[in-house]
Amino acid sequence: MKSTIFDVAQRAGVSIKTVSRVVNREPNVRDVTRERVERAIDELNYRPDQSARNLASHRSHLIGLVYDDPAAYELPSSGYIINMQQGALRACRSAMHELLIHPCDFRRKNVGNELRAVITDARLSGVILAAPLSNMSRIVRAVQATNTPFVRLSPGRRLRNQLCVVTDDQQSCQKMTEYLAGLGHTRIAFVRGNQDHAAVSNRELGYKDGLQASGLKFRRSLIADGDNSFASGEQCAAKLLNRKQPPTAIFAANDDMAAGVIRTAARMGISVPHELSVAGFDDITLARQLDPTLTTIRQPLASMAEKAVAMLTGDSEQYLCVPASLQIRESTGKAPAT
Amino acid sequence: MKSTIFDVAQRAGVSIKTVSRVVNREPNVRDVTRERVERAIDELNYRPDQSARNLASHRSHLIGLVYDDPAAYELPSSGYIINMQQGALRACRSAMHELLIHPCDFRRKNVGNELRAVITDARLSGVILAAPLSNMSRIVRAVQATNTPFVRLSPGRRLRNQLCVVTDDQQSCQKMTEYLAGLGHTRIAFVRGNQDHAAVSNRELGYKDGLQASGLKFRRSLIADGDNSFASGEQCAAKLLNRKQPPTAIFAANDDMAAGVIRTAARMGISVPHELSVAGFDDITLARQLDPTLTTIRQPLASMAEKAVAMLTGDSEQYLCVPASLQIRESTGKAPAT
DNA sequence: GTGAAAGCGCTAACAC
DNA sequence: GTGTTAGCGCTTTCAC
Numbered sequence: 001m002k003s004t005i006f007d008v009a010q011r012a013g014v015s016i017k018t019v020s021r022v023v024n025r026e027p028n029v030r031d032v033t034r035e036r037v038e039r040a041i042d043e044l045n046y047r048p049d050q051s052a053r054n055l056a057s058h059r060s061h062l063i064g065l066v067y068d069d070p071a072a073y074e075l076p077s078s079g080y081i082i083n084m085q086q087g088a089l090r091a092c093r094s095a096m097h098e099l100l101i102h103p104c105d106f107r108r109k110n111v112g113n114e115l116r117a118v119i120t121d122a123r124l125s126g127v128i129l130a131a132p133l134s135n136m137s138r139i140v141r142a143v144q145a146t147n148t149p150f151v152r153l154s155p156g157r158r159l160r161n162q163l164c165v166v167t168d169d170q171q172s173c174q175k176m177t178e179y180l181a182g183l184g185h186t187r188i189a190f191v192r193g194n195q196d197h198a199a200v201s202n203r204e205l206g207y208k209d210g211l212q213a214s215g216l217k218f219r220r221s222l223i224a225d226g227d228n229s230f231a232s233g234e235q236c237a238a239k240l241l242n243r244k245q246p247p248t249a250i251f252a253a254n255d256d257m258a259a260g261v262i263r264t265a266a267r268m269g270i271s272v273p274h275e276l277s278v279a280g281f282d283d284i285t286l287a288r289q290l291d292p293t294l295t296t297i298r299q300p301l302a303s304m305a306e307k308a309v310a311m312l313t314g315d316s317e318q319y320l321c322v323p324a325s326l327q328i329r330e331s332t333g334k335a336p337a338t
Numbered sequence: 339m340k341s342t343i344f345d346v347a348q349r350a351g352v353s354i355k356t357v358s359r360v361v362n363r364e365p366n367v368r369d370v371t372r373e374r375v376e377r378a379i380d381e382l383n384y385r386p387d388q389s390a391r392n393l394a395s396h397r398s399h400l401i402g403l404v405y406d407d408p409a410a411y412e413l414p415s416s417g418y419i420i421n422m423q424q425g426a427l428r429a430c431r432s433a434m435h436e437l438l439i440h441p442c443d444f445r446r447k448n449v450g451n452e453l454r455a456v457i458t459d460a461r462l463s464g465v466i467l468a469a470p471l472s473n474m475s476r477i478v479r480a481v482q483a484t485n486t487p488f489v490r491l492s493p494g495r496r497l498r499n500q501l502c503v504v505t506d507d508q509q510s511c512q513k514m515t516e517y518l519a520g521l522g523h524t525r526i527a528f529v530r531g532n533q534d535h536a537a538v539s540n541r542e543l544g545y546k547d548g549l550q551a552s553g554l555k556f557r558r559s560l561i562a563d564g565d566n567s568f569a570s571g572e573q574c575a576a577k578l579l580n581r582k583q584p585p586t587a588i589f590a591a592n593d594d595m596a597a598g599v600i601r602t603a604a605r606m607g608i609s610v611p612h613e614l615s616v617a618g619f620d621d622i623t624l625a626r627q628l629d630p631t632l633t634t635i636r637q638p639l640a641s642m643a644e645k646a647v648a649m650l651t652g653d654s655e656q657y658l659c660v661p662a663s664l665q666i667r668e669s670t671g672k673a674p675a676t
Numbered sequence: 677g678t679g680a681a682a683g684c685g686c687t688a689a690c691a692c
Numbered sequence: 693g694t695g696t697t698a699g700c701g702c703t704t705t706c707a708c
Contacts, residue, residue, distance in 0.1 A: 004685055015695045020687065028693050047459050051392035052685035055700050060389065071424050078623070082416040085439065086409050098438060098460065120340075121385050122436065230627055263629055278363065284623065285416070289568055292603055342701055353679045358703065366677050390701035393684050 003044040012040035023048055048274065060123040061097045063088065063309055066115065066143075067130035069103035079284045080301060084130060084153070087302030091309030099309075100124065106133055112142035119146040126312030128153060134164075135198035151308040156198020157321065161312050165304045165320045169199050169281075171204035172297045172324040176251060176279055177210020179326065184335035185249040185277060189222040191261065193235045193253035200228065203253045203281060222247055226257045233260020241268060241276075248335045249278060255280035255287050257298055262290055273276065273333035283327055292330030299324050341382040361386055389656035398461040399430020399435045400648055401426065404453065404481075405468035409442035417622045418639060422468060422491070425640030429647030437647075438462065444471055450480035457484040464650030466491060466643065471534035472502075489646040494536020496657065501649050503642045503658045507537050507619075508544035510635045510662040514589060514617055515548020517664065522585040523615060523672035527560040529574045529599065531591035538566065541619060542590045560585055564595045579606060579614075586614060586673045593618035593625050593634055600628055600669065610670035621665055630668030637662050 005023075009016040014037060021029050023035040029037075040046070054060050065088050085101065085294050092099045102118055104111055119127060127150035129264055133139045134152035143150045152164035158164060180188050190207045193200035204223075221243065224236035233252055237260060240247055252258035258280030262272055270276050272292055280287065283298035300322045307320050343361075347354040352375060354490050359367050360375040367375075378384070392398050404424050405419055423439065430437045440456055442449055457465060464486035471477045481488045489501035496502060527661035528545045542561075544643050549556050559581065562574035572592055575598060576583055585622035590596035596618030600610055610630055618625060621636035638660045645658050 006685080016686080017688095017695060018693085021694085024687085030693065033693080046457075049393070049685050050460060051389050051398065052700090053687075054389035055387070055393050055702080056685075058687095058700075069419055078416040078420040082408055082419060089439070089441065100436060101427070101439060103424070103427065115462070117385070122388060211688040259627065263627075266629065286627075289597065289624075291604070343706040346699080354702080355679055356677085359678090362703090368677065371677080387701050390684090391703075393686080394701075396684075396703090501708095 003046045005046070005048070007035065008040045008046045011044060012037045028210065038182065054123070056277055058123075058124050062100050062122055062124050063092055063097050063312060064100045064102050064119060064122070064124040064127045065130070065305070066102045066104055066127060066133060067330065068133055069105040069262040071103065071105075077108075079130075079295060080282070084128075084305040087305030087307075088309050090302070091306040091313070095309065095313035097125070097309070097313055099188065104133065104139075106136055106139060111139060111142065115139065115142045116146055119143065119148050126149055126150065126309075128308045128312070129155075130305075131155065131199050132194070132197035136196075149312055151311050153304055153308060154199035156202065161318075163308075163318055164306045165311070165322065166199070167299055167304060167322050167324045169202040169324070170209065173203045173206025173251075173281070174209040174213060175206075175326055176281075176297055177207050178214050179328070180249045180251065180277060180279065180332065181210065181214035181216055183249075183277065185247075186216060186335070187219075187222060187247040188249045188251060189224065189240045189247035191224045191226045191233060191250060191257050193226055193241075193251040193257065194228040197228065200253050207251060226253070226260075228254050228256060230256045230260045230263075233257030234264045235260075237261040237264035238268075240268060241265065249279070249332070251279045253281055255282040255284045255294060258294055258296065258331075259286055259290055262292075262294070273331050275336050277332040277335070279332055287327070287329070290331070295329045295332040296327050297324050298327050341384045343384070343386070343612065345382055346375065346378045346384045347495065349382060350375045350528070379471065392461070396461075398463050398553065400438050400460055400462050401430055401435050401650060402438045402440055402457060402465045403468070403643070404440045404442055404465060404471060406471055407443040409441065409443075417624075418620070421639040422466075422643040425643030425645075426466060426647050427642070429644040429651070432534065433647065435463070435647070435651055439456035442471065442476055442477075444477060450476060453477065453480045453591040454484055457486050459596040462486055464488065464647075466646045466650070468643075469493065469537050470532070470535035474534075487650055489649050491642055491646060492537035494540065498658075501646075501656055503646045503649070503660065504537070505637055505642060505660050505662045507662070508547065511541045511544025511589075511619070512547040512551060513544075513664055514633075514635055515545050516552050516620075517666070518587045518589065518615060518617065518670065519548065519552030519554055521587075521615065524554060524673070525557075525560060525583065525585040526554065526587045526589060527562065527578045527585035529562045529564045529578075529588060529590040529595050530573060531564055531595065532566040538591050545589060564590065564598075565590050566594060566644075568594045568598045568601075571595030572602045573598075575599040575602035576606075577605065579608065587617070588614065589617045591619055593622045593632060595622055596632055596634065596669075597628055600632070601631075612667055613674050615670040615673070617670055625665070626665070628669070633667045633670040634665050635662050636665050655671040 005016045008019045129152045131154035134155040225233035278295040283296045287294040303322045343354045346357045467490045467494035472493040536595045564574045566569035618634040625632040641660045
């Protein structure tokens with residue numbers, strides 16, 4: 001029924017090693033021979049057995065995608081994960097690898113051991129560590145201990161000799177801030193995200209850069225502390241908008257919080273964007289479903305994951321930055337006339 | 339470095355076959371022997387090599403989760419997928435299997451062959467086919483052709499001799515309709531979903547059952563045709579609400595469309611739930627973020643996927659129905675006084 | 677209850 | 693350029 005490398009060799013009149021060479025695209029095969037083998041492969045509908053190949057080669061052709069477990073809390077970040085998966089899958093397919101997903105709750109005591117177990121048990125040939133796990137030393141060390149190549153996604157800050165793929169959080173946030181300033185806003189507030197997530201922290205730096213580049217003064221009172229959740233966005237908005245001198249623009253470090261800001265504004269009878277401009281970061285699906293639709297920064301997660309897989313399966317790059325892009329929609333507009 | 343079954347056998351003073359028996363929980367091992375082997379395993383930190391085990395046993399310990407590729411179109415169904423993945427992963431872990439995800443665009447010409455290739459190449463030991471792929475005969479046949487055990491999720495209608503896991507779409511929709519009728523609504527509209535998706539069609543049947551059970555007459559004019567998308571929900575709502583006798587309640591076949599209904603109502607200045615009640619199906623994350631929060635039916639996707647994996651890895655059941663549950667929130671209320 | 681031996685289908689190392 | 697041979701680390705079969 002299922003044909004093996006022997007069947008192919010026999011039919012093509014060559015040795016199994018030659019078949020192996022053809023299958024693995026190794027050199028040292030004459031074109032005629034190669035064609036003959038390929039014909040035999042087609043005729044027999046031969047497909048190499050992965051288990052046998054893995055066993056003999058000590059490699060698994062499996063890439064692990066490790067990310068914060070969404071089951072651990074209530075969060076709408078599913079789009080984030082799906083995007084990564086899509087990018088990673090795309091790259092895996094073209095590199096003849098498979099993808100193993102591994103959501104993982106960093107709050108658990110034993111994550112380190114569990115991670116090590118998964119990686120070694122499955123003999124993963126590479127691991128992708130998504131943010132915010134990528135900036136948690138406990139997690140990174142566990143992966144490192146397995147001696148498996150790994151790349152970190154948005155680790156916040158770069159470490160030498162470690163593969164990583166990032167986006168330009170800081171610069172794109174500077175651009176967004178400058179864009180808001182360009183609309184005439186002078187009191188631009190910023191809603192911080194969860195400080196566990198290093199890349200998100202970088203967004204605040206970009207906000208400050210943007211203020212400076214626009215000749216605006218940074219005011220501590222225009223900063224609010226959120227935790228990346230919708231609810232925290234609502235709370236921060238309430239706090240900011242109840243000030244004697246409320247901001248005319250609020251820039252949130254992620255879209256969920258920005259959505260919370262819009263909701264609170266609506267409840268307070270503040271019209272977006274006429275009285276208040278709101279911007280976010282991520283470009284989750286919700287951004288286009290909100291009313292008004294949300295101006296935000298699109299994080300190229302799928303490309304980032306794709307590049308990460310490529311790093312593990314061939315590309316020799318060590319560090320890659322995939323630029324984010326401003327998505328201007330309905331939630332931002334000219335500053336209201338005083 | 340990495341220890342093998344030989345190392346364990348040597349240390350325990352037994353043959354490798356006995357170690358194998360212990361590892362695989364096979365019978366015919368004396369307790370003393372078993373303990374001795376287990377101690378050796380611990381001491382050596384032995385973990386069986388999956389590739390070797392798969393090669394020798396002709397099984398892969400891999401379950402494939404196949405679902406409609408979200409990249410194929412613009413859809414916020416990521417929560418749907420994440421939920422399935424979570425359930426499937428949970429069951430895989432307890433059954434010592436791994437999960438391979440495989441988003442797949444059924445609109446492509448070659449899906450059948452691609453699917454066959456993935457399944458046979460990876461030697462999957464089982465496949466889970468999510469809706470709506472589970473009710474597409476082209477897809478089902480392709481999976482069938484591989485002779486790999488598979489279970490269908492929400493296939494719309496049951497087929498004999500085929501494993502499947504469903505939820506009670508029809509009954510829960512009847513309950514929702516009865517609930518709305520119980521609030522005094524007499525003109526309850528229904529927004530149909532995509533007819534490609536058989537299980538979604540069953541929801542309309544439940545709506546009709548509910549009307550009947552409540553003594554209400556079915557009116558063709560209170561049915562609108564959506565396609566599961568947010569935008570189609572908006573359009574259907576506009577159509578329904580512009581009638582001379584508009585409905586006082588709209589029940590949409592999924593949450594995305596229900597969200598579109600709420601949006602349109604807001605734009606038309608119709609207050610939800612005071613002038614209009616709105617209900618959905620699925621209980622996606624968005625349901626709790628809408629304003630007002632959405633009354634809906636929670637589809638137990640994670641459990642369904644979990645049971646599906648269990649069917650493939652041990653459980654001998656053929657058919658399983660996991661009940662859905664009403665989630666009453668802010669978007670439904672008493673019918674307005676005439 | 678336990679063990680010996682024969683593969684599983686491939687890759688790696690080296691010979692030719 | 694191509695073939696030979698020896699494993700990879702397990703499970704299976706069957707003998708004891």
